[in-house]
Amino acid sequence: MKRIILLLLFLFVASEAKYLESKSCKECHEDIYAEHTKSMHHKSSLFSDEIHRKVKELSGEQNYSCALCHMPSTKNLSAVIRGTEEPDPKDVRQSDGVSCFYCHQISKVHYAKAYNINFSSASGDDKPTMFGNLNNPDSSDKHHAEHNEIYKNSEVCMGCHSHKENDLGFEVCNAKDQYDKTSDCIGCHMPKASGGNEKFNKKGRDEYATHNFLGIRSDEMVKKTVKLELAYKNDTIELTIVNKMGHAIITHPMRLKFAKTVVLRKGEVIWSNFKESPQEDKEATFIVAFKDSEGKPAMPHTATDYMLNQNLKAMSAKTVHYSVPKLQKGDEIKTTWISYVISPKIAQKLQITSEEATKAYIGAQESIVVQ
Ligand code: HEC
Ligand code: HEC
Ligand code: HEC
Ligand code: HEC
Ligand code: HEC
Structure with missing residues (x-):
């Protein structure tokens, strides 16, 4: 078919x-x-997008089905997709993305x-x-x-x-x-x-x-991703995350997005929702990961199911509760939205080091002071 x-x-x-x-x-x-x-x-072609190229190379296959969307103007598209002709960096129809x-x-x-x-x-x-x-x-x-x-x-x-x-x-x-x-x-x-x-x-x-098509690589756009709301009652912090976009928070499996919440007392962090990895707090972390038919971690091309599916649909909200030690008057509760183009684990695996792909993009921030 x-x-x-x-x-x-x-x-x-x-x-x-x-x-x-x-x-x-x-x-x-x-x-x-x-x-x-x-x-x-x-910059969507094999020649201009390092991340795309490295993920493609990982599949080890000769064919380049990705051309359909990543370099759709290719003249010999069907041959390139099938792998009977190689992509050509000198061909402007290809490098034009x-x-x-x-x-x-x-x-x-x-x-x-x-x-x-x-x-x-x-x-x-x-x-x-x-x-x-x-x-x-x-x-x-x-x-x-x-x-x-x-x-x-x-x-x-x-x-x-x-x-x-x-x-x-x-x-x-x-x-x-x-x-x-x-x-x-x-x-x-x-x-x-x-x-x-x-x-x-x-x-x-x-x-x-305008034709900038800004997305995850833009601080200005990342600030518009979610709305964060905080409340503190009965020794519990209540964080509500509202997805303001017309699509899920995770549209592409390379990404990592999460809300980092800390409690500050006189400027010192006395509590945080995670220590080392945001994945310690699965409720406030958005990420998808795949597994293959044997249940082993898989890249997209060999995936048959989700290993992890922590996502939030368009225009919907979720509330996360944190039980914390009794807070004092004047303590500040602060939440920050953070996005990565490639989750650091995948970046390491693919040896991607460019700043654009590995830096943290800082989005919305919200804070309240305990009364
Ligand atoms: C011919 C296929 C194609 C069409 C049509 C297309 N896009 Fe894209 N778009 C892509 C590809 C491929 C990428 C990813 C490029 C990459 O990162 O290598 C992309 C990336 C993006 C990004 C993300 C940029 C970033 O910083 O990561 C946005 C936003 C976007 N497109 C919006 C749109 C919108 C809105 C439309 C309709 C007006 C549209 N696209 C139509 C193929 C397309
Ligand atoms: C049906 C169209 C389509 C096909 C086919 C396709 N892609 Fe994409 N790709 C996209 C779109 C759209 C985006 C932007 C998605 C986003 O940012 O959420 C994208 C983004 C990416 C990204 C993220 C790049 C970046 O710099 O942020 C990678 C990696 C990627 N694709 C790899 C591949 C590989 C490898 C293949 C072939 C095996 C492939 N894609 C085939 C549409 C496609
Ligand atoms: C991803 C698809 C996409 C690409 C790539 C793209 N455009 Fe567009 N362009 C659109 C869409 C969609 C509109 C209509 C937007 C609207 O009216 O709000 C548009 C509108 C326009 C307009 C009318 C703008 C206006 O509002 O007066 C011009 C002129 C134009 N494009 C030229 C270009 C040129 C030149 C390029 C390359 C340098 C380009 N486009 C690349 C999708 C694209
Ligand atoms: C010699 C000048 C010239 C060149 C070169 C040119 N255009 Fe245009 N284009 C125009 C004019 C004039 C308009 C009408 C603008 C208006 O009505 O405001 C236009 C309008 C458009 C529109 C809007 C169409 C619509 O109905 O909404 C698009 C899309 C567009 N051009 C794309 C392109 C693309 C893509 C290229 C390059 C392949 C290109 N143009 C090259 C002069 C040019
Ligand atoms: C209500 C506003 C809104 C609408 C509607 C919307 N987007 Fe987005 N989109 C955003 C914002 C804000 C971001 C920045 C996301 C981020 O950094 O997490 C974004 C990010 C993206 C990205 C990059 C995501 C990533 O993680 O790489 C792509 C691709 C994209 N949008 C495409 C689309 C397409 C295609 C549509 C229509 C089907 C669309 N958007 C509709 C607001 C919107």
């Missing part, structure tokens, strides 16, 4: 128009280009069990059509422009972000909401900035949708 779907996909890709590299958009869409080149969409042209050619998303499929409606025309969400787009020498509803209701994100099963049919990532649907991805991840979307701005637009 999977093979038939893949075949279908390639038929659609085969009739594609001439590829326009991301760099070529810079001439007119300067700001959007600058934002995009800093984003993980531009999730490119401008690719994203703006998606006309429809087909929902499927293992992962969804992006349908590209490119014609063989010299002047391709870019889909988007503008009302009455101005004309350009380089392309036609056309409104398509999926650039408004965020369906366009679901071709790659919805969910993914590994070859064994086990789901390893998921960015769907609490009702198993898409949320307003664009509203949260493409906030508007002032100015036109293109340097001549003949339509006199005063704002455009």
Whole structure:
């Protein structure tokens, strides 16, 4: 079945128009280009994302099924996926990652069990059509422009972000909401900035949708992840964690996110919810880990079940209780949200040392003083 779907996909890709590299958009869409080149969409390929490359290498397989989402513009996509052709760092269609042209050619998303499929409606025309969400787009020498509803209701994100099963049919990532649907991805991840979307701005637009696609690598975004609430009664600290996002706290199995709670007396820590590892407090730690068919710890490609599944769905809340020694007036209870791009244990295993991947991103903080 999977093979038939893949075949279908390639038929659609085969009739594609001439590829326009991301760099070529810079001439007119300067700001959007600058934002995009800093984003993980531009850096999603095997050549630019060290974490992705190392996880891929771990599988030890020749084929590169990851190309479907990590370098979807690849011309010989089916051959690269099957492993009969090698990825080529000199091919800009590959190093462009999730490119401008690719994203703006998606006309429809087909929902499927293992992962969804992006349908590209490119014609063989010299002047391709870019889909988007503008009302009455101005004309350009380089392309036609056309409104398509999926650039408004965020369906366009679901071709790659919805969910993914590994070859064994086990789901390893998921960015769907609490009702198993898409949320307003664009509203949260493409906030508007002032100015036109293109340097001549003949339509006199005063704002455009930004393309930084910030996520876990942004302190500013990490601060918007959860709301923390604290209370102290009957010698018990009550911590409520509210997930404010349109998806679960853990969407990808590499991550580690947790709330660290301490009690301070005259500036000294007299109690904390964990000593060495946040996993000592499973209730306030969000992490998933997999096992293989023999019950041994597994990376995503060999997983058949969860070893650990400590997650919290979109827009939902949980309350954690800590019994603590009797506190005194003036003691401060303080909680901090902390995120890691890669959980330190996996980072060590994969020998990943870049600061971006191994540093703690500090999110929301909340504190109360005992009365
Ligand atoms: C169905 C689309 C899809 C496929 C196929 C896919 N990925 Fe991904 N991958 C994603 C998305 C979307 C993200 C971003 C997820 C997030 O941050 O929550 C991602 C993120 C990652 C990350 C985290 C990278 C970072 O720098 O933070 C790794 C590692 C990764 N993928 C590895 C792989 C490997 C290895 C394969 C092939 C075996 C693969 N992916 C196949 C969609 C896909
Ligand atoms: C020669 C200038 C020029 C170049 C180069 C250019 N564009 Fe455009 N583009 C425009 C103009 C003009 C508009 C209309 C702007 C408006 O109405 O505000 C536009 C609009 C768009 C839109 C909005 C479409 C809609 O209906 O919402 C998208 C998407 C887009 N361009 C993508 C691209 C991509 C991707 C590239 C590179 C492959 C590119 N453009 C290269 C001039 C250009
Ligand atoms: C063609 C596939 C594809 C489409 C379509 C797509 N993405 Fe992504 N996206 C990815 C991949 C792959 C990654 C992970 C790149 C990596 O880390 O290597 C990613 C990463 C991200 C990230 C995380 C960045 C980070 O810092 O870790 C965000 C946020 C994001 N995408 C949002 C969106 C939104 C919103 C949409 C819809 C407008 C969208 N994406 C459409 C493939 C896609
Ligand atoms: C991950 C998919 C994705 C990628 C990659 C992407 N875009 Fe977009 N782009 C969108 C979506 C979705 C919208 C509509 C957002 C909205 O209207 O809120 C959009 C809107 C636009 C617009 C209209 C902006 C406005 O609000 O006036 C232009 C122009 C555009 N993109 C050009 C580009 C260019 C140029 C690149 C690469 C440098 C690029 N896009 C990369 C998804 C993408
Ligand atoms: C209500 C706002 C909101 C909505 C809606 C939303 N997100 Fe997010 N998303 C966030 C915030 C805040 C983060 C930062 C998360 C973090 O660091 O834990 C984030 C993180 C991410 C990440 C990176 C997660 C990680 O751990 O690497 C991806 C990928 C992502 N979002 C994609 C999407 C997609 C796709 C949609 C739509 C299906 C979407 N988001 C809807 C707020 C939102």
